[in-house]
Every structure is written in structure tokens, then in C-alpha cells.
Amino acid sequence: MHIAILSFDGFNELDCFVPLGLLNRLKPMGWSAELCGPGGMVTSMNGVNVQLQRPLEWANEADAVWFGSGLYTRAIAENSALLDRLQLDPTRQRFAAHGAGALLLARLGLLGEVPACTDGAARPWLVEAGVRVLSEPFYARGPVATAGGGLASLYLMAWMIWNRAGEPTARDVLGHAAPVGQKTEYIDSLLAQVRPFMATLTASGPPTSPPPSPPTSPP
Incomplete structure (x- = not known):
């Protein structure tokens, strides 16, 4: 399982480094997550210079592609010359988008009619792009999760x-x-949010039908 974590100038460190650190815990099972992007080096939103591990086009070969947010996500979404380098395939790849990263999914045509979750700053951008934005922390359908x-x-x-x-x-x-001291309840809470979307998923492929929306809290 090879995961391409897209990293552009101005990237949000939480969006890239957290999955990089945790997904690579599965290296003994053959998983690998790597930072990929244009050029050889990018600078994070807080000025950290990072040497990229793979070129942007490697995302086209990966099993999954991770879209994070950053200072320049909106400008990147409008950069067709840059996004045209991504030739992604929803029939064999999975896509995870965090925050404003969902805008890149929309621009690449990977969301379709699927609603998305995002952060408060990026919400108007997605609405402007014609995406139905949910007031939820997580949503998934088929090969796409936000x-x-x-x-x-x-x-x-x-x-x-x-x-x-x-x-x-x-x-x-x-x-x-x-x-420490909260492991069980912390993980149970995380998985409870994801569980409704796993009902029709199998480890071998995409769902045969969309999962139901998670229950909403009463006002």
C-alpha cells in the first residue's frame, strides 16, 4: 500500500506530518507513505523546509493519495498546469482530503456529487466550487474521504x-x-465516527453502494 502525501509550498504541517508518521507504522505490512510534490523541496506554512521524497507524478502510481491544506491551496486549485500533472484513477486509487485539500479534489473532478467536509476557512471556496459542504468532521463515499x-x-x-x-x-x-490514560475512549470515539462508512466496505475494494450518512446530533 503506497500513499502519496501531496505537499506544496505553504503546506500545513499537521496535514502532512501526522499521516506521514502514523501510516509508516505499517511498514512491516508493506505500507509506505511518502511526501511528494513539485520540485525537490517545499516550505511549510511555518517556514520548515522539507526535502520531498517523490515527484508530483508519483501520485499517479500510488494506491492512495492524501490531499492536505495549506496557505496557497486556493491558488494551487486554480493552477491548471500544475494539476494537469495529476492523472488520478478513482477505479484503483483511494483519496483522502483534509481541510482545504477537498478543494483540490473538487478541481480534479474526483468529488463529483459527493458532499465534503472541510474547515471553516475553506468552506466558502468549496461552496463557490459547487460542492455541498457538511458540518461534520468526516464523510466518505466510494474511494473518497474528507x-x-x-x-x-x-x-x-x-x-x-x-x-x-x-x-x-x-x-x-x-x-x-x-x-496516555485515555487510549480506549479516544480510539473508540474516533472509530465510532468512521464506522457508519465502513458498513459496505471490504478490504479488497470499493463499496458496492454508498454508506448511509452518520446520525446527526439533535440541535
Whole structure:
């Protein structure tokens, strides 16, 4: 399982480094997550220079592609010359988008009619792009999952790992992020949000029908 974590200048460190660290816990199972993007180096939103591990086009070969947010996500979404380098295939790849990363999914035509989750800053951009934005932390349908909020990437990782490697493996990996003394309730809470979307998924392929929307809290 090879995951391309798209990393552009101005990227949000939480969106890239958290999945990079946790998904690579599965290296003994043949998983690998790598930072990929245009050029050889990018600078994060807080000025951290990062040497990329793969070129942008490697995302076309990966089994899954991770879209994070950043300072320049809206400008990147309008850069057709850059996005045209991505030739992604929803019939064989899975896509996870965190925050404003959902805007890139929309621009690439990967959302279709699927609603999306995002953060407050990116919400008007997605609405402008014609996307129905949910006031939920996580939503998934078929090969696409989106999440909104600083640490909502944990929902995306739970979805991705559970789908391909099973719930026990997802629990094990998430356990490395759980606060000491709160491991069980922390992981149970994460998986409870993802569980409704796993009902029709199997580890071998995409769902045969869309999962139901998760129950909403009363006003």
C-alpha cells in the first residue's frame, strides 16, 4: 500500500506530518507513505523546509493519495498546469482530503456529487466550487474521504487503514496518537465516527453502494 502525501509550498504541517508518521507504522505490512510534490523541496506554512521524497507524478502510481491544506491551496486549485500533472484513477486509487485539500479534489473532478467536509476557512471556496459542504468532521463515499479540523486526519487514517488492513490494525496505529490514560475512549470515539462508512466496505475494494450518512446530533 503506497500513499502519496501531496505537499506544496505553504503546506500545513499537521496535514502532512501526522499521516506521514502514523501510516509508516505499517511498514512491516508493506505500507509506505511518502511526501511528494513539485520540485525537490517545499516550505511549510511555518517556514520548515522539507526535502520531498517523490515527484508530483508519483501520485499517479500510488494506491492512495492524501490531499492536505495549506496557505496557497486556493491558488494551487486554480493552477491548471500544475494539476494537469495529476492523472488520478478513482477505479484503483483511494483519496483522502483534509481541510482545504477537498478543494483540490473538487478541481480534479474526483468529488463529483459527493458532499465534503472541510474547515471553516475553506468552506466558502468549496461552496463557490459547487460542492455541498457538511458540518461534520468526516464523510466518505466510494474511494473518497474528507475531513475537517486540525487533527481530523486521524479519521482519514482510520478509514484508510480499516478499509485495507482491518479494524484491529487501525486501533493499533491510532493507539500511537492516543493520550496516555485515555487510549480506549479516544480510539473508540474516533472509530465510532468512521464506522457508519465502513458498513459496505471490504478490504479488497470499493463499496458496492454508498454508506448511509452518520446520525446527526439533535440541535
